[in-house]
Amino acid sequence: MKINGTSVLVTGCNGVFGTEISRRLKSSGLNVVGLSRNRQCSNEFVDQYIQISNWDRDSEILEVSEQLKKFGKFDNVVFCHGAGENISFRFADFTQINETASVHFLGVAKLTARLLRNRLVRSPGRFVAIGSISAHMGSVAAPIYGASKAALESLFRSLAREYLKKQITFNTIAAGPVKTKLWEGAGESALKVFDSRTNQLGPGSPEDIANTVEFVLDEESRFMTGTTLIVDGGSYYMV
Amino acid sequence: MCEDKSIPQQVVILGGSGQVATALKERMKLKGIKESLLGTSSENDFFCDLRDAASIKRASESVDQFDGLVLNAKKDIVKPIQYRDYSEINECLQVGISGPLYFIGQSIKEKKLMNGASIVSIGSQSQLSGLKYSVDYCAVKSALHGMNKSLIKEFARKKIRSNTVIFDWIDDGDLPRDSERLGANDVSGFANPYEASFPIEFLLSSKSRWISGQSLLFDGGRFLSRL
Numbered sequence: 001m002k003i004n005g006t007s008v009l010v011t012g013c014n015g016v017f018g019t020e021i022s023r024r025l026k027s028s029g030l031n032v033v034g035l036s037r038n039r040q041c042s043n044e045f046v047d048q049y050i051q052i053s054n055w056d057r058d059s060e061i062l063e064v065s066e067q068l069k070k071f072g073k074f075d076n077v078v079f080c081h082g083a084g085e086n087i088s089f090r091f092a093d094f095t096q097i098n099e100t101a102s103v104h105f106l107g108v109a110k111l112t113a114r115l116l117r118n119r120l121v122r123s124p125g126r127f128v129a130i131g132s133i134s135a136h137m138g139s140v141a142a143p144i145y146g147a148s149k150a151a152l153e154s155l156f157r158s159l160a161r162e163y164l165k166k167q168i169t170f171n172t173i174a175a176g177p178v179k180t181k182l183w184e185g186a187g188e189s190a191l192k193v194f195d196s197r198t199n200q201l202g203p204g205s206p207e208d209i210a211n212t213v214e215f216v217l218d219e220e221s222r223f224m225t226g227t228t229l230i231v232d233g234g235s236y237y238m239v
Numbered sequence: 240m241c242e243d244k245s246i247p248q249q250v251v252i253l254g255g256s257g258q259v260a261t262a263l264k265e266r267m268k269l270k271g272i273k274e275s276l277l278g279t280s281s282e283n284d285f286f287c288d289l290r291d292a293a294s295i296k297r298a299s300e301s302v303d304q305f306d307g308l309v310l311n312a313k314k315d316i317v318k319p320i321q322y323r324d325y326s327e328i329n330e331c332l333q334v335g336i337s338g339p340l341y342f343i344g345q346s347i348k349e350k351k352l353m354n355g356a357s358i359v360s361i362g363s364q365s366q367l368s369g370l371k372y373s374v375d376y377c378a379v380k381s382a383l384h385g386m387n388k389s390l391i392k393e394f395a396r397k398k399i400r401s402n403t404v405i406f407d408w409i410d411d412g413d414l415p416r417d418s419e420r421l422g423a424n425d426v427s428g429f430a431n432p433y434e435a436s437f438p439i440e441f442l443l444s445s446k447s448r449w450i451s452g453q454s455l456l457f458d459g460g461r462f463l464s465r466l
Contacts, residue, residue: 161463201451
């Protein structure tokens with residue numbers, strides 16, 4: 001396997017997915033620029049770091065996109081940030097709805113637009129976003145989250161069409177329930193998703209998602225664009 | 240025996256002739272994976288006529304145990320539906336879906352298909368968008384997706400995965416001259432057989448161990464940009 005290019009921007013680099021993805025890409029010799037909400041970078045595989053404290057503040061996204069100019073052009077961009085808060089739809093206030101939509105969709109759309117406008121992504125380039133199985137199956141616990149991930153997939157399909165000639169690919173990896181601390185804290189009923197009756201291959205791990213990111217970023221995956229790859233241990237069809 | 244645990248140890252390719260199978264064989268050779276080619280032409284390791292149940296049974300008994308299976312066999316007769324014989328339609332279905340399904344069943348029965356194995360079938364963009372004069376071929380390719388979904392339920396305990404890679408035309412030196420059949424948009428060009436074998440290799444390997452029941456579109460964006 002040979003990863004495309006020499007540089008990558010990883011959002012949510014302090015998270016479980018971000019750490020594993022950065023580790024893989026760093027070991028493949030890429031320069032990793034990390035983006036996360038924390039003041040300090042806790043990921044040892046990140047070469048340069050920028051903080052973004054609020055995905056729902058336009059001024060901050062503009063500022064971040066300006067700061068990114070100093071790193072030159074990126075070959076790959078991986079969106080794997082997230083914020084975990086389950087909101088009951090009926091009781092969610094507008095602020096919570098806005099925040100969730102901003103983190104998972106609007107922020108990604110705005111930063112992608114700026115990266116493309118400022119010509120910060122080289123051709124051939126790769127954009128990969130970690131989506132969610134909830135975009136396909138719906139989610140009672142997190143309806144806005146699922147809707148935002150579905151919107152993200154749709155955006156990437158449109159951009160895949162627009163950037164065919166420039167050889168910049170846009171793909172989404174719809175992750176199934178990966179056993180992280182977030183899930184462990186979600187209670188017994190939530191953990192049913194890892195049951196063998198609903199999941200053919202057992203619980204997934206961040207490594208499974210990182211393996212797929214590596215595959216999409218590979219030089220030989222240039223023919224894959226506008227695709228959503230569901231990585232869920234077969235749970236989508238086992239239900 | 241291959242030392243790398245992330246890759247399969249023994250792969251069976253149903254429909255061993257053709258450039259994608261040759262490219263895949265080349266990739267596997269580089270990684271030290273053993274492969275068995277099954278088909279009707281002389282370049283295959285085992286004779287297997289997917290139109291004949293007895294031949295399929297014999298082939299499933301002959302092969303060694305395997306943990307990777309590629310369904311690459313196809314029969315595409317380009318002809319308007321009203322001019323097709325019943326035997327032609329049958330042949331297309333037998334080679335594309337009935338034969339491979341019987342082979343999978345027999346391989347399970349003979350304990351040749353190992354637990355944790357990965358089945359990869361070769362799909363076609365025509366299963367999504369349709370293709371004039373290839374009605375039965377498109378129907379067969381759509382059926383493969385239904386097969387994946389059912390197989391993973393049936394083989395849940397055995398942890399056998401089943402996925403499809405959906406390609407557009409592959410540039411094997413024999414692209415159709417008919418631009419309507421080829422598709423008007425040529426922005427992204429066509430994958431060559433070696434490029435096409437890359438996602439197959441990925442889905443066979445344990446790097447994709449958490450991907451099951453899926454159809455992976457690997458068509459250079461041609462399906463999306465056809466409008």
